[in-house]
Structures are given as structure tokens and as C-alpha cells.
Amino acid sequence: MNPDRPDLQPGDETPTRAGFVVLVGLPNVGKSTLLNALVGEHLSIATPKAQTTWQRVAGIRTEDSVQMIFIDTPGLISSRQLFHRSMAIETGRAVAEADVVIGLLDGGARKSRAELEGVHDLLARAARPAAVAVNKADLQRFDPAAARRLAGDLGLPLYVVSARTGAGLEPLLEFVASQLPEGPFLYPADHLASAPARFFVQELIRESVFERYRQEIPYAVAVRIEEFREGEDPVYIAASLHVERKSQKGMLIGKGGTGIKSLGAAARAKIEHFLGRRVYLDLWVKVSHGWRRRRKGLAMFGYVVPDAEA
Ligand SMILES: Nc1nc2c(ncn2[C@@H]2O[C@H](COP(=O)(O)OP(=O)(O)OP(=O)(O)O)[C@@H](O)[C@H]2O)c(=O)[nH]1
Ligand SMILES: [Mg+2]
Incomplete structure (x- = not known):
């Protein structure tokens, strides 16, 4: 059956x-x-x-x-x-x-x-x-x-x-x-996604960065979920946002922290909607120098690492 x-x-x-x-x-x-x-x-x-x-x-x-x-x-x-x-x-x-x-x-x-x-x-x-x-x-x-x-x-x-x-x-x-080829279902019929919730949380934070910042900033920010405590109410999530240069850290945080504060509020609303739960979101900004240009940088955030060119 x-x-x-x-x-x-x-x-x-x-x-x-x-x-x-x-x-x-x-x-x-x-x-x-x-x-x-x-x-x-x-x-x-x-x-x-x-x-x-x-x-x-x-x-x-x-x-x-x-x-x-x-x-x-x-x-x-x-x-x-x-x-x-x-x-x-x-x-x-x-x-x-x-x-x-x-x-x-x-x-x-x-x-x-x-x-x-x-x-x-x-x-x-x-x-x-x-x-x-x-x-x-x-x-x-x-x-x-x-x-x-x-x-x-x-x-x-x-x-x-x-x-x-x-x-x-x-x-x-x-x-x-x-x-499509004939064959059994690969996922239970009620599944919509295959990635874990923390992947979507990371992406929703990136989406908020893309929506709220200009020029190079959205492209310079990698997001990593450091903690995801689903057993707590509100769900506790800590994420680090990695920029490529020190100057970008200041741009992301904004005057008196207003930039990162409103980014956090926007991302939290998206995550709460996605999880259907209340969320406490802790954001940390770090500098990972030139991460997009370095193989180690890509690996650190789970992106494909190209082979060295011949
Ligand atoms: N008017 C209109 N806009 C659309 C439609 N589909 C997508 N868009 C808009 O087009 C823009 C790009 O959409 P995305 O879905 O991010 O495009 P994408 O192909 O995934 O882009 P990349 O991830 O950059 O490769 C967004 O502003 C969307 O809202 C559509 O059917 N009609
Ligand atoms: Mg796309």
C-alpha cells in the first residue's frame, strides 16, 4: 500500500x-x-x-x-x-x-x-x-x-x-x-520543504537586509544561526551577520544602533509569521574579512566552494 x-x-x-x-x-x-x-x-x-x-x-x-x-x-x-x-x-x-x-x-x-x-x-x-x-x-x-x-x-x-x-x-x-518519472513520493505528502527551519530563518534575515540596505551591503552580509532554542517561549534565536569590512559594520548597525534595531524588528516579524510562534531575535554583527573572496569564507557559511582554477 x-x-x-x-x-x-x-x-x-x-x-x-x-x-x-x-x-x-x-x-x-x-x-x-x-x-x-x-x-x-x-x-x-x-x-x-x-x-x-x-x-x-x-x-x-x-x-x-x-x-x-x-x-x-x-x-x-x-x-x-x-x-x-x-x-x-x-x-x-x-x-x-x-x-x-x-x-x-x-x-x-x-x-x-x-x-x-x-x-x-x-x-x-x-x-x-x-x-x-x-x-x-x-x-x-x-x-x-x-x-x-x-x-x-x-x-x-x-x-x-x-x-x-x-x-x-x-x-x-x-x-x-x-x-515526471513514475516512482514513489520522495517526501511525506504534507511536507512543503526539505530544509530545516533554521535555514529559512537565516534566509528571512537576509531578505530583511536586502530590503533595508542599499548598494553593496546586501551582497556583503552572510547570516549564520548561532542558537535556535525551539523549546522556549518565545523561541530564542541568535544570529550573526558577517560583513566583509569594518566600515560595513558601522553601516549595518547605523547611528546609535537604529539600523540594526529596525532590521531586527523586521526580520523578527517575518520569522514569527513563518514559524507561527513568538520569537526573541538576537543579532550580532561581525567582520569576516573578504569572506566572499575566500574559499574558507564560503565554506564557513555553507556555500559551494569552487575548485582552484588550473
Ligand atoms: N510584476 C511582477 N513582478 C514579479 C513577478 N514575479 C516576480 N516579480 C518581481 O521581480 C523581482 C525579482 O523576483 P525574484 O523572485 O527575487 O527573482 P529571482 O529570479 O529569484 O532573482 P535572483 O534570486 O536574483 O536570481 C521581485 O521584485 C518580484 O516581486 C510577476 O509575475 N509580476
Ligand atoms: Mg531568487
Whole structure:
């Protein structure tokens, strides 16, 4: 018997399907917003700034006999910087493990041919079922022409969606369900996420940093959860925020500590909503010199460490 389908008798089950559906695309096209819309929960942080997502984030959608594990990925960027290479490796690994790949484009922003080439090449090389989706259909300036060209060139189906309004998601979901391999569910049917709560807490703090600070600050801040005491009420959480330079520490803390105070209040509200519990949030700012440029720095925060270049 299928433990997730106690309503069915042996012999009369529709075979279950399950697998990984990877969302890839340029930065800021709405991959994280789409993952959240597909799962119905704010799991992956999404902000107006490019390169918000630094790691894979999984969100699980189970309906009837199909389990889709959507994987959000860092936006594709070609850059030799160590941390950008780390993110590109992360995205590449997700695609290598995918059962279905969705190449997402932004119908509200013009992109150069060179930029779109990266998406084209990735989808062409992926060698697995794939589709092109063009997002932000709710915008007045929406133009699907580039996405239509890309889908046409690759011989892939095209879906028009709005991650913000949820328009157009059903046909995309039907396509995904039809392409997934037959097999048992990989997670219990009521699970929405695979990462532990502390991962989401760390990300919600990063989201607050992205929303409240400008210029280089959001990109310089790594967050580490130092303590997470769920047995207490309110839940006690201590997190360290690591900047790259001493001057950034002052910018993060702000005059008389006002910056870090209001950051803490904003992040705490998000975390309380996510956990459905009251939270005491303790934030500490530290300097980890140039952490993004050092392999040790990336390892310290759990990011992929690229091999040394030949
Ligand atoms: N109008 C509109 N805006 C959207 C839609 N989907 C996403 N956005 C906005 O686009 C911006 C980027 O969204 P994200 O989901 O963070 O984009 P991403 O592709 O994950 O970006 P990276 O993590 O940087 O690669 C945010 O301001 C979103 O609110 C949509 O369907 N319509
Ligand atoms: Mg993202």
C-alpha cells in the first residue's frame, strides 16, 4: 500500500510520479517568486534586487498522485568572481539532478542576446524534459517575443505566467506532471520543504537586509544561526551577520544602533509569521574579512566552494 494514499486499495492505484523540477534563469526574472507561488508558501526569499538567491531552495507540491519538488536556483551570471562561480556551480548541480528543467524569462525586461545565450545553452545542454516560461505577464510592458524565439529555437513548449498573480500556473503544472518519472513520493505528502527551519530563518534575515540596505551591503552580509532554542517561549534565536569590512559594520548597525534595531524588528516579524510562534531575535554583527573572496569564507557559511582554477 502507498502510505501517502491510504484511500486506495492495492491494485487500483494510479502509479505515482515524483521528481525534481529546477527553475533556472537570469537574475531577477522571478524564479523565487514563482517557487513560492507554485508551493503556496513564502519559502524562497525574493526582492527587487538581482542576485537575492545564493543557494538552492526546495519547495514541495503534492497533489493526488504527483509530487513535484521545485528547486529554486541562483540567477545565471557569467563572472569570474569566486562567489559568482560558487553560485553558478550550485545552479549547475541542480540542473544535473533535475527531472524537468524550466527556463524562466522576464517578459517585463529587455535582455541582450548575449545574456539570453546563457539560458539557451543551459537548456540545450540539459538533455532532459524542459520548457520555457515567460514571467510577469501582469505588467503592462509585458512582451513575450524573446521567450517565444528561445522556445522556438529549442523546440520547447512555452508557458506564459505571472508568479505575482498566479495566472497561467495550471498549464505549466500539467506539463510538469506529465514529464515526471513514475516512482514513489520522495517526501511525506504534507511536507512543503526539505530544509530545516533554521535555514529559512537565516534566509528571512537576509531578505530583511536586502530590503533595508542599499548598494553593496546586501551582497556583503552572510547570516549564520548561532542558537535556535525551539523549546522556549518565545523561541530564542541568535544570529550573526558577517560583513566583509569594518566600515560595513558601522553601516549595518547605523547611528546609535537604529539600523540594526529596525532590521531586527523586521526580520523578527517575518520569522514569527513563518514559524507561527513568538520569537526573541538576537543579532550580532561581525567582520569576516573578504569572506566572499575566500574559499574558507564560503565554506564557513555553507556555500559551494569552487575548485582552484588550473
Ligand atoms: N510584476 C511582477 N513582478 C514579479 C513577478 N514575479 C516576480 N516579480 C518581481 O521581480 C523581482 C525579482 O523576483 P525574484 O523572485 O527575487 O527573482 P529571482 O529570479 O529569484 O532573482 P535572483 O534570486 O536574483 O536570481 C521581485 O521584485 C518580484 O516581486 C510577476 O509575475 N509580476
Ligand atoms: Mg531568487
